[in-house]
Amino acid sequence: MGMVLAVLKGYFIFSIVIILIYAFRHFIFAYNRAFGRQRLFxxxxxxxxxxxxxxxxxxxxxxxxxxxxxxxxxxxxxxxxxxxxxxxxxxxxxxxxxxxxxxxxxxxxxxxxxxxxxxxxxxxxxxxxxxxxxxxxxxxxxxxxxxxxxxxxxxxxxxxxxxxxxxxxxxxxxxxxxxxxxxxxxxxxxxxxxxxxxxxxxxxxxxxxxxxxxxxxxxxxxxxxxxxxxxxxxxxxxxxxxxxxxxxxxxxxxxxxxxxxxxxxxxxxxxxxxxxxxxxxxxxxxxxxxxxxxxxxxxxxxxxILLLLVYAMPFMLALALLDSLALFFLGEMNVWSGWFVLLFVGAYNTYGNFAPFYEISSALIIDGVKKDVLLLPLLTFNFYFYLWNVSLGFLDAMVDLVSRRKVKWDKTVRFTEESGQVV
Amino acid sequence: MGMIVLIFAFTMLLFFPLLGGYVAYKKNNSQTLVIKQDRSKNPRYFADAFIKLFEEKWINYDGSGKLKFSHEESIIEADKTALYKSKCDSVVYAEKIDFNPEPTGIQFYKEIYVKKNAYLRGVIQLRAIACLSNVLIGENTEIIRWADAQNELIVLDNCDLGISTTSGNELIIGINCLFRRLYAPVIYIGQKPEQKWSAYNTIDKKILYLVPKTETKRNLKYIDKFLINESGIAEFSVVSKRNVTVVENIIVQGSIRSHKGIRICDGVIVCGNLFAEGNIVLGKNVCVLGSIFTQGDIIVESRVMIGQKNKIVSIVARGRIEFSENSVVYGNVSCEGGGKISKWLE
Amino acid sequence: MRNDNQIKLKKKIHLSRTYRRLKVDRVSQNLYLFLWVIPFLIIFLYTYSIITFFLTDLAYFSLLPYLSMDEMGKVYSDFLPYFGGVYHLTLPDVVAPDNRFIAANMIFSLIIFLVCVSGRRSGHPLSIFVSMAVFIHMVSCIYFIFAPDYFPYTNSDYSELYIKQQVGIWLSFLSISGLITAFLGIGSIFRRIQTFIAIMLYSFSFGIIRYIVFLFILSKVSVLYMALMFFSFGPFFDFLYLVYIYGLYVEKVISVSESQEGKGVWEWS
The missing domain is CATH 3.90.550.10 (Spore Coat Polysaccharide Biosynthesis Protein SpsA; Chain A)
Structure with a gap:
């Protein structure tokens, strides 16, 4: 039992560290785009x-x-x-x-x-x-x-x-x-x-x-x-x-x-x-x-490496949430309750295809898009949406890897019949 | 009762941000970012756009001395004007005569449009000039925004060329001039109209037909005599993480890309392009037949040719570009950090 | 007639959104960070014990009409080394919910779950969120059916857990909102301070009210909801107002930067 608890706690800490790395990475990106010298194309x-x-x-x-x-x-x-x-x-x-x-x-x-x-x-x-x-x-x-x-x-x-x-x-x-x-x-x-x-x-x-x-x-x-x-x-x-x-x-x-x-x-x-x-x-x-x-x-x-792992993150985060659920029912949450909040920093890495809210805000300032920034809280539930669907994709990939099954290409459905109306 | 209030307050605080987001969604329409679908690269855009606008408005000109562009501007018809005020705040239009404003020391705060030739000796400052023929800009003139000539544009020494100086045919610029962007099929830099120099006249024409090689050598530091064939040609391109130096009198039949800087020593010919993250230095008598691009600065020594006749290339720097006198560029020069043409000092 | 300075301004070409960027104002960034955010953070670290003391008092008096004085108490537990512990309320011991109540919860949860995964609602973000919340609640129900005696928390334990988590939230929010308003903000320090204070005031109000409401539910309704409250209405919802208030601030920044007045905030490439 002690071993199981150690693994669960270890994974909890590991998840928080990874999440903070991503949060920091995107903070750097947001700052660089907003204030940094732009590299000439x-x-x-x-x-x-x-x-x-x-x-x-x-x-x-x-x-x-x-x-x-x-x-x-x-x-x-x-x-x-x-x-x-x-x-x-x-x-x-x-x-x-x-x-x-x-x-x-x-x-x-x-x-x-x-x-x-x-x-x-x-x-x-x-x-x-x-x-x-x-x-x-x-x-x-x-x-x-x-x-x-x-x-x-x-x-x-x-x-x-x-x-x-x-x-x-x-x-x-x-x-x-x-x-x-x-x-x-x-x-x-x-x-x-x-x-x-x-x-x-x-x-x-x-x-x-x-x-x-x-x-x-x-x-x-x-x-x-x-x-x-x-x-x-x-x-x-x-x-x-x-x-x-x-x-x-x-x-x-x-x-x-x-x-x-x-x-x-x-x-x-x-x-x-x-x-x-x-x-x-x-x-x-x-x-x-x-x-x-x-x-x-x-x-x-x-x-x-961070880019390659970006679609594995929601799965890792889902596991971390299950992990914390297990720790909760095992009576081990007391020590971690102060840090539990950091697990949800991950939720904000999944905003906008893994661009956190502050990165989207920086982009909107540069693009000069008014008002839409107030929609940011509505992205909240996307966290669970991505958590679920990206995790399923991760599991698909795992099965592909193990079973060596052949993938089938699927086209994304189109909605606009007359693209000419655009703009 | 107290708890009901607290539960209500809790629910409000819980959902208020979502409610705010939803109200913003309902209240405001979406904003699709506008892409200018018809945008096209035109190095002479300023002049072309101004001429087009002016011609559109001029058709309906009623002789009142006013013409409405984005807002109303006063107009001076140069054909009917002999003398100008020292601070001229009107758009000037010269249709049938050569534009040669008197007296000296005038500052033109608005655009000048000339259909014949323009001789701007003694003008201290002008905002912009578009000319359908030739333009001469005298010494010590400051251009605030742009200057363009359909044919030949000559700029004498000690001028500030503003944002853009372009010509449909030929640009000749004297020494001690500052610039941001230059464009013409041929640009004589740090030269005088009566003494134009280009290596094109003396270069072995066979070199112009060498096709740059795409075979790439990586992480070289020097391109020297050990890497050339019996004709003195290095037949490859280079991609390097290091500073790259091409030693004297070598022909590089390829392009060079460095993650740091590039130094091209005297007498080298590069058939391809130069790309760098750091500074690029071109020695004396260097020829680069392709384009040059860097996120750093470019320093060009004397008697350098970039590009070749009847082709357009570019020399672009994120930082500064410093030319010495007697160089020639076939095409486009652009720098974010400002450019300067200096006298060559050995 | 225009003066020369006005003409000089025209020397800049105003490029499009592609390569423009904001001017860095390091002085105001640093002033704000070192004279406001960091002192605030330090003050909080040395006062959170006192804050939790008063918070516990507030909860005590709010719950007094529903619980007797003898049932409640205030205790101190260790938390962060060097900065001290936290106070929290103690509450009456948990009586495990009876099986009928659990079964009713299970059935209700199952119905909600089925509603969420069926028809057009299936796959919708809100449905996924609710499904996950219901899943947690069902796990809790199953736990109480099979192992009620092993449930590791009393209401007092939860109270302690909550307070520690809340202090964690406040610490994180002080840091996050401080960083984003310091480094990803522009304009007056006053507006940044306003945003920072708004986030923290909201956070303190929300944290306190949630504490009282949750303790009330646990004491008066059932301990069965503990997991649901901890996981589904915990820190995830806190981020909502942080994002919203920061959004209001960014909205103001965009309005200013896109106006004539704000042209000076831009640099080119």
């Missing part, structure tokens, strides 16, 4: 010799939205001789194929890739498209995104730097007025990009490639065997694959692009669970290589 560069780019747009039944993405891309100010657009029609059952073929007949540089095979999913589609892509740089957008005129230029500029392996832009939700969830997700995105990603770029840590509104060097991916179709978080996987091999990911805060965020809790739950499952499987695979690699600075390793 490459967008002051004007160069006539830009790299050739292939824009890949994974699509599955996108007849209602694809025209907005394609029309926006056609408006972009990138030299058309140096770009091509490859919409990846992944087993669509609607009129996506016909519409894409029609675009192809009008614009030779729009070259759709029609996939009609059992191997569905974003990573598999990207792999097939990369084999036919002519550009040195691959830029990925989702079908409902509407890139601004200078977006391609901003993203491609980063690759003039020979060390940059991938670049990530900022996504901004456009369907914020739908309901409370979309309002809250807007806060999360603000904290996650304006503060978290930019601070990591400033501090030369690990800004994360997010899988869309970003790009990477094709050669690096092809040399290392393309995307792993067994991984749901291909973006996180790419980030760590690059860092471990001595490449960097950079964040372009000025490369802003609208996106649609989930409008129902059910869809959000599914999305978060999938992210957690994918992220944790990347964590299992890359945590040791991250520690051992000689290509990363210690500061990058520390940030990398």
């Amino acid at each position: 490459y967008n002051d560069i004007i160069a006539s010799d830009m790299p050739t780019i292939s824009i890949l747009i994974p699509m599955h039944n996108e007849e209602k939205v694809l025209k907005f993405a394609l029309e926006s891309l056609l408006e972009c100010d990138y030299d058309r001789d140096r770009m091509e657009i490859i919409p990846i029609n992944d087993n669509s059952k609607d009129k996506t194929k016909e519409m894409l073929d029609e675009y192809h007949s009008r614009y030779h540089f729009i070259r759709p890739l029609h996939r009609d095979c059992s191997n569905r999913g974003k990573p598999a589609g990207l792999n097939d498209a990369m084999k036919t892509a002519r550009g040195e740089i691959i830029i990925v957008f989702d079908a409902d995104y509407r890139p601004a005129k200078n977006m391609l230029n901003q993203l491609a500029l980063a690759f003039l730097d020979p060390e940059v392996g991938a670049v990530m832009g900022r996504v901004i939700p456009y369907n914020t007025d739908k309901n409370l969830l979309t309002r809250l997700l807007n806060l999360e995105r603000s904290g996650g990009y304006q503060a978290d990603q930019q601070a990591r770029y400033n501090l030369r840590l690990i800004p994360q490639y997010g899988g869309t509104v970003g790009g990477f060097r094709k050669s690096l991916m092809l040399e290392s065997g393309g995307f792993d179709t067994a991984v749901l978080a291909e973006d996180t996987e790419l980030t760590f694959r690059l860092y471990i091999n001595g490449w960097k990911v950079v964040y372009a805060n000025s490369a802003e692009c609208y996106e649609e965020v989930p409008e129902t809790w059910a869809v959000r739950a599914k999305q978060v669970r999938r992210w957690s499952r994918g992220h944790n499987s990347v964590c299992f695979r890359y945590i040791i290589p991250t520690i051992l690699t000689k290509n990363m600075y210690p500061r990058e390793k520390i940030d990398g």
Whole structure:
């Protein structure tokens, strides 16, 4: 019994320490973004010799939205001789194929890739498209995104730097007025990009490639065997694959692009669970290589480890709460009651996709978003929401690891039928 | 009764923050951040935007001496004006004549728009000038915001060039000038109109066609004679955690990226780009055919060529850029910390 | 006519949100931290014993109409080394709830649980929160069904547990609200102090009232609710007002920084 109690108490202390480390990390990020010197991105560069780019747009039944993405891309100010657009029609059952073929007949540089095979999913589609892509740089957008005129230029500029392996832009939700969830997700995105990603770029840590509104060097991916179709978080996987091999990911805060965020809790739950499952499987695979690699600075390793563990945290926190429940009923809570409060600091690390309230506040000040900061208390219950769904994703990843089962790609449900109404 | 009050107070205190949040949610509409979808990089944006706005307003000009932009401004038509007040607080428009304001010592507090040539000798200060032909800015002039010429823009010594100085064709800037941003297909820096120098005229043209190599060597400190082939060329790019020095008279057929600083010694040619976190120093007679970018400062010694004819490159610093006289840049110069052109002292 | 200074101001290009940042005012940050937050924290560390003394008195007099004087008492327990212990109220011993009461609670909890996990409510954050609270309560019910004699706490124990937890909350909140208003705030020190005081006043009021209400429930209703109160209505809810009051402060900061008056707070890249 004494041994059990020691383990329970040890885990309790361990959890509090980890939680405080994350809280401190995000405090540094919030402070750096609000007051620190901002690291210059490459967008002051004007160069006539830009790299050739292939824009890949994974699509599955996108007849209602694809025209907005394609029309926006056609408006972009990138030299058309140096770009091509490859919409990846992944087993669509609607009129996506016909519409894409029609675009192809009008614009030779729009070259759709029609996939009609059992191997569905974003990573598999990207792999097939990369084999036919002519550009040195691959830029990925989702079908409902509407890139601004200078977006391609901003993203491609980063690759003039020979060390940059991938670049990530900022996504901004456009369907914020739908309901409370979309309002809250807007806060999360603000904290996650304006503060978290930019601070990591400033501090030369690990800004994360997010899988869309970003790009990477094709050669690096092809040399290392393309995307792993067994991984749901291909973006996180790419980030760590690059860092471990001595490449960097950079964040372009000025490369802003609208996106649609989930409008129902059910869809959000599914999305978060999938992210957690994918992220944790990347964590299992890359945590040791991250520690051992000689290509990363210690500061990058520390940030990398914390980043890899971020989706394991809610599970650890759930265990800590069960742990404290056990300690309570075993009559051992007396000693810990003063510190019990610190366990809930963790609750505030899960605010905004793990951006605590003060990080979101910093982002909102920088973004100049009035009033919405008062919605912060309503994010409270997200703690339990994330605790549950992210923990389920963690358990999924554990089962994947043990059983070596094959993962199935699932597209996030779209809500906006006419993205053109946006803005 | 007392306990009922306490339970009520407890419930209120428990839920008040949620109630506050909910009221804020109901009361205020969401704010989607506005992205300027049509924003495009235009180094001559200030002049182009001003000219567009001015031309739109001028169509309806009624000769009253007033023109409404964001707010009403007084207008001076240079074609009908011989002398200006020493402190001119009007927008000036010169349509059919060369703009050559008299007397000397004028301060122009508002924009100047000239369709022919502009000769601004003896002007102490001007806010901004857009010109569809050539501009000459005399010595000791201070530009507050921007200057742009469609053709040639010449700036004589000891000027402060404000935020942006651009040209559609050629920019020639004398010594002891301060700047923030320069742009032109060719910028002669620390030079005079009658003595323009560029290494482009003397460089072996074969070098211009060397394609930068992407094969990368990591963590080098020096690029020296041990790393070059028989033609004196280092055929690789470099990514290094350390300060990188390229020793004299080597050709680097690639780009260099350092997590610290970069020193390019005299006579070196770099075919690719230079990227650094620290300071970049370019020695005498250096040619860099690509762009240069640093989070630190850039120091450029004499007779340096950056970029090449008919291509645009950039030299961008988070900190300062210091040029010595007789250098040339094909494209864009930009620095957050301010730039300076000095006389070359051996 | 404009003077030269007005023209000089125009030399700055006002960049967009992408790379702007706030000016650091180290003097006011440090003044606020060293002359207000840290002294406050130190004073609290040396006075929390006295605070709990008065808090216990307050609880005593509030509960007097419902419990007799003989049933209650004030005792002192050790807490943090160097800073002293805490006072708390002692209450009558717990009588384990009878099985019918527990069964009623179990059934009620189960119904709530089923409501939360069924239909459209399933997966909603509030449903998950309530489900977890109900889960804790059900664990408590099961405990009292199978091992009522082993329940490790008396009401007095809980009282002690609560006071120690509350002092922990106050210490944490003094530190957190001090740090966030010192380092993640801008503008007048007065506004920061206002925010800090508002958070701490709320915290003291909430902590005291909750203590009295919880002790009342335990003494007069049932000890069965102890776990639920400790876990579900404990520190998690305290963070709510901290966030809300800080949100009000940030809201003011945003209003000022976005106004003409606040242009001076920004620096560029």
